[in-house]
Amino acid sequence: MNQHLTHSELAGLIKTRAGITVAPEALQSPTATFEEFGVDSLGLLGIVGELENRYGRKIAAGAEMSKSPDEFLDAVNAAITAGA
Amino acid sequence: MTVTRPDRRAVVTGIGVVAPNGIGADDFWKATREGSSVLGPVTREGCAHLPLRIAGEVRGFDAEETIEGRYLVQTDRFTHYAMAAADLALADARFDADAAAPYGVGVVTAAGSGGGEFGQRELQQLWSQGPHFVGPYQSIAWFYAASTGQISIRGGFKGPCAVVASDEAGGLDALAHAVRTIRRGTDTVVVGAAEAPLAPYSMVCQLGYGELSLSEDPDRAYLPFSADACGFVPAEGGAMFVLEDETSARRRGARIRAELAGHAATFTGASRWAESRHGLARAIRGALEEARCAPDEIDVVFADALGVPEADRAEALAIADALGGHAARVPVTAPKAGTGRSYCGAPLLDTAAAVLAMEQGLVPPTPNVTDVQYGLDLVTGFARTAELRTALVLSRGLMGSNAALVLRRAES
Secondary structure (H helix, E strand, O other): OOOOOOHHHHHHHHHHHHOOOOOHHHHHOOOOOHHHHOOOHHHHHHHHHHHHHHHOOOOOOOHHHOOOHHHHHHHHHHHHHOOO | OOOOOOOOOEEEEEEEEEEOOEEOHHHHHHHHHHOOOOOEEOOOOOOOOOOOOEEEOOOOOOHHHHOOHHHHOOOOHHHHHHHHHHHHHHHHOOOOOOOOOHHHEEEEEEOOOOOHHHHHHHHHHHHHHOHHHOOOOHHHHOOOOHHHHHHHHHHOOOOOEEEEOOOOOHHHHHHHHHHHHHHOOOOEEEEEEEEOOOOHHHHHHHOOOOOEOOOOOOOOOOOOOOOOOOOEOEEOEEEEEEEEEHHHHHHOOOOOOEEEEEEEEEEOOOOOHHHHHHHHHHHHHHHHHHHOOOHHHOOEEEOOOOOOHHHHHHHHHHHHHHHHHHHHOOEEEOHHHHOOEOOOHHHHHHHHHHHHHHHHOEEOOEOOOOOOOOOOEEOEOOOEEOOOOEEEEEEEOOOOEEEEEEEEEOOO
């Protein structure tokens, strides 16, 4: 199993957990922010919870406050790839 | 300190209904006018084994078609209904939310039980899989204030917002709170209530109510003011309204549907129905006084109509206490006998029906009821033509709240 969360998987999680449809390519834009897609910290918290359950690892507190998809993916991937 | 301006009159300019007998004010009114009953077996998943058999379900409501995904995932069915009803009310009022001053529009809802279905789903996750499987939206979706908050966020309404949790009669108290909000200077309030108590957890909670009808016959389960009254049938849905300061409404050329002229509320204790007589009579007198309305000016009464003999008798006596000799002559009706009681939503559906009845000059009938007790002129069978200038809406809650609302027809 690929222990690395991609933009595409994040787009899927945003759809299921926050109810918002975002194209994976839009998330890849270096200037993309969650605010422009309408994804708030509660939505990200739900995604964090699901990832923690999926990977059986704790993601450092604060990931849900990420402003951009890249910032969020960095925080998540640091946790799920640590010691892998 | 906020200055209250009692000269500001609050008028209804939009009606949005999500009811067991129709979605949208037009469909609701057609069904209400016909007096057909839509009570039927509870069909929701996980409810078949419960002794509560008959209810008023909202049918043909497609949440995904009506509400954006981002709001759907974080809200319970009761909020879906409230958001949809708010949309319908705003459209009916031809209210341009984008053109309105953001701080000029407030939101007030009433709630009786919050989001039981959503809460049950998350609590099942908690005990079956553990706390990490409870989603963050559990923190807001079940909450009584959820509908107010989501309507406010979704519409960009940043004016004064509130939720009234004062039992079933709180539906009328929410309207009164919206009137006060307008008198304090806000021009527009989106106000109402919708409930969704037909899910396993929510239904189990209701099984403790001695007033609940456990009848299995949809035509006999809810017969208020009749000798065969055997309790009330619960329902889901409700109504939202656009309420505006009359001057602002006229300025924007809005169609004025009715004025909320007077309201009062009292409390007489849970299930103490004999005592509700005095509490309800006092609420009626208070509402008449605020409306500067004489008892014989009331042209129609939309009754609480609990369908429990002791409570029905108390209501009839309360109407007689407050209206005197006029009580024997005024037409009384209870359309909810055909839809069930959607708790806080019930008096708001009655308020919608009252506004429409005044506009159409037609008192809708009380479905299913044929024999009428307690000396009331209860309208049964068919709608009755009448000149209706002033309507009285009554509501009581199982926990002891009583409220009365006086509505006046718009002057043409």
